[in-house]
Amino acid sequence: MVTMHDVARAAGVSQAAVSYAFNRPDRLSNARREHILKIATEIGYAGPDPAGRSLRTGQAGALGLMITDSLRDAFDDPATALLLRGISEVGELAEVALTLLPFPLESQKIAQGSGVLLRGAVDGFLAYALPEGHPGIERVLSRGLPVVLVDGAPDTGLPRVGIPDRQAAHELAAQVLAHGHRRVGVLVDRLVPDGRAGVASAARIIEARDRVMSERLIGYAAAFDDHGDRDWSTVTVVEAGGVDHEVSRRAAETLLDAAAVTAVIAGTDVLALATIEVAQGRGLAVPDDLSVVGFDDIPAAEAAGLTTVRQPLVDKGRQAARLLLEIIDGGPAREILLPVEYVRRTSLASPPAR
């Protein structure tokens, strides 16, 4: 490997001069600088080795991304894709790399202290939708690196970017109830990251560790409480156990099999769109036979006429990356709450006159 030292010798200058040639053009005369750069190219030196620089400066030049359990899911989910877009936009501007950290599911590995989480050379972490009590957060915190939560628990004291999930869900469910629906089903992607799927018991709902889903559920339930004559306890909640299209469809099937509902409140647009598909496959017209509402307003929601809650997904990514960069630079930890908006389209109507 050609090092700075080699270039310095070949160019007849000190090692410091070579470093300056690459990093501090102002500290060298132009001629000197160009001479050094020319020699460097000649002997095949591509520039300072990141490992050396990183050790010396204490900066990695990269942001770590902790995404739920598996990266696989991340690339499957439209909402996540938009978030990543916002994050990478900022990363690009700031010229920092984005490091996706594979997250071994076996928490034993994480706890042991092995794993990329601890070895990844990053300056800080963005933790996306990590379930509560996930050992990853703790380990990362123990490295002493800044962490910004995205869609995480609102009460940890950690800097965080999110939306008012509970209120938005409340408002949305209120709309559904205002249309007169009495037999309502709810779909969530997952409550506890154990892959379990199917009708969720009350206990399961209480032990939910995915804070975003649980906040939304609280919002839905609150809307029922507002009405004296609607009973949240009659609502069937089905958990998909994942975020992909396949499990979403299956969850919709389970719900439609389990209860004769006139409206489905889906915790995400992906679930809502899968529900519309499944309903239509069963010959149910949306919204005439079945109303469906979602959450997120992913791009595909519009074409499907889905009534939903819009959250600024790309902007959430941007804000999160900026906040992390700020904190790395010594800025204060703070919480950013982004605005949401009820989007009325055509998938919500009054229940069919039976």
Added chain:
Amino acid sequence: MVTMHDVARAAGVSQAAVSYAFNRPDRLSNARREHILKIATEIGYAGPDPAGRSLRTGQAGALGLMITDSLRDAFDDPATALLLRGISEVGELAEVALTLLPFPLESQKIAQGSGVLLRGAVDGFLAYALPEGHPGIERVLSRGLPVVLVDGAPDTGLPRVGIPDRQAAHELAAQVLAHGHRRVGVLVDRLVPDGRAGVASAARIIEARDRVMSERLIGYAAAFDDHGDRDWSTVTVVEAGGVDHEVSRRAAETLLDAAAVTAVIAGTDVLALATIEVAQGRGLAVPDDLSVVGFDDIPAAEAAGLTTVRQPLVDKGRQAARLLLEIIDGGPAREILLPVEYVRRTSLASPPAR
């Protein structure tokens, strides 16, 4: 910052012992190891600092991903998402991180030697669909790190994972012609990464620097040549200038405005699906009024009944990541060609009897 040295002092052992406690459990007695680990936790040492380890071992523990110009696009494109899934699957297994390298569009920056491309701490690069002559490749190569091309030029001598684009395109176009189409239009995402959109001149097609698109064009043209009575020169080729849904739709509009075609051969499924949308918006039935074929077989293709070419997108990612890992480990550079398959659905039929 708490270092290994601090732990060693606190535990009353040598620095080497601390290193062993974390990296080579077999070189220490169990009691000793546990004592060290306990002390480490007590004084807040989370494990070896990646920067130090990286400098010492010469390994970064991360794979770099070079994706066209902007990461933004990557998260927009279903085919890329599947590729990333395959890559991350392997990364997860091998416990290496995936570093997305923001790619400044201004090639000046790259040429200057600044930029994350040179600073990113990675052990090798996966270069995805990089246009020919892109300065990034050269710079990265100059770092002396292994590079695996994914969907790149087939004749650079660099290790590469791809598919037989030309033959597959040839076969697909042959199917279109066999159905009797004479007025055919072609859609490509981009030929030259300058964002230009619209009808592509012959010169523009020749100067194409996106090798995948140009290979597919060659295949299409070859199919025309096979037929004595079809003239490739009458084919209108429209370039979208990007990969997202919006520009894809616009390209379809441009094509349908420019020529009265009975069939559209789209260079990607995203373009094909956009074409179907636009056609239906104009009151054209697919395939009765207009046949459309795509390329890739992304998940959405099936529901749309799109006739296309299936390529194993996830597997392409897996193979590429594995190959890069192999080469980093000293394995030989080689080329992997993945199989493709013509997928007949309903979007291709005979042209309407006029």
Added chain:
DNA sequence: CTGAAAGCGCTTACAG
């Protein structure tokens, strides 16, 4: 504007 020197945190070959 330039150079000599220290040291960032770690791993490993070596000697015991």
Added chain:
DNA sequence: CTGAAAGCGCTTACAG
């Protein structure tokens, strides 16, 4: 099974 020592490639405070 254990420890002392070297050195990975770099940047920067300091002295000139």
